Amino acid sequence: AFKADIHGITGLLAIILMLVHALWATVVLVRKQENMIIKFHKFSIIVWLIWLIPFGTGVVLNAF
Template sequence: MLFFAVLFITFALIFYTLGVFGEKLQKTLKPWHLAAFWAGFACDTGGTALMSRLAVGQSTISFHTVTGLAAILLMLIHAVWATVVLKRNNQELMAGFHKYSLIVWLIWLIPYFSGMFTRMVR
């Protein structure tokens, strides 16, 4: 199960990074970026669910847990917001959206790396 959890989290990193930096390079939000955001969110949620099943019986409140839940919530808000922006087809909002995407991506990296480092220390 650990293998699949790590695989899902890694796919989340790949999808989310492609969406964020694809949007930044193209200087506007496009439907494929939105698909990458939702795929990243789905993979992160799936990987987190598997990780939580592995952690049964362990302390559930930690820096990694808190930042991980915050990151998933931010990813959800980000993907919903991107959906609304694309649906409204507002060029100004679409052009400026990448600034917020990068912030959410950077915040998402905190639990990604804290989980990796925590596991390596054990």
């Protein structure tokens, strides 16, 4: 079940971003434009860093 704490909110944001990431990856692969590929890689790093927040909070919250 969804909990409206820092882990739940950032986790939901991360899942939404991963969906956007997957859709954009599909577009980038189909179009094969160099500038889109470069922007995609930058966006991927941002999505990954945001994904680390709920991952880390899950570890911390479940450790205590």
